[in-house]
Amino acid sequence: MWRRFIAIFRRNRLERELASEIDFHLEMLIQEKVRLGRSEKEALAEARREFGGIDQVKEASRDLRGLALIESFFSDCAYGLRAMRRNLPLRLPLPLLSPQELVRAPLFSQWRRLCCCGRCGFQARRDLWCCSLRIRVKVLRSLWPIACLKTGAKEPAALIR
């Protein structure tokens, strides 16, 4: 029981270990067949046939580690979180989407601060979840031309990078 419990936390490592064991097994079988005079293609096909279903072996091992139930619980949770993220207003617009605000912020650093801090704590959470820098850059890139037109700023690309 204790081993199964530990296995839950070492899942990735155990999966990798099993995969490399299976790879080793198949390679040995292929080498054996090639030595007997089979072509590589024939050897591969025969090795796979003798080994049986790779996915079934992995699945059976996963079942034994008692992961099936726990994994499905976590994947359900992940699905739930993804659905929540889709439904919450987590995408743009950012506070910067207002052109007036954008134009009022004369320097890039100030714009970045606006993006980063936002209007409330929710904005900060959003930053955490959504790879904030990438989105900030995207927002600034898309809005910079408008700001440039209005403010007459020069060389925007260099500032955005």
Added chain:
Amino acid sequence: MSTGESRDGKADLLQGILDLIILQTLRTIGPQHGFGLAKRIGQIAEGALNLNQGTIYPALLRLEQRASIRSKWGVSDNNRKAKFYELTRLDQRQIDAERAKWEQMVSLMELFLREVD
């Protein structure tokens, strides 16, 4: 070897047979990787045991979970990294007990079959 299948008596019996075969083979040949074990078992059974070689891995995991065997990574004859399995000291005695049980079962079956003949 799904969970549903494992509830089946026939599958349990097959698992028991495979487990004992693996343990006995490990006892005979010493620490060995999955491929070596599968090959050795295939040689001894001479095709009578109609099992895919991959079946050995869930069985090895099951035995490891029961602490009947332990594994460690090593290097194979052809210098490849491989996982080697060996018996734990605890299971040397268990094999004898399992073996005695099987021998008893076989002789019981022989008695019945002879009776029917």
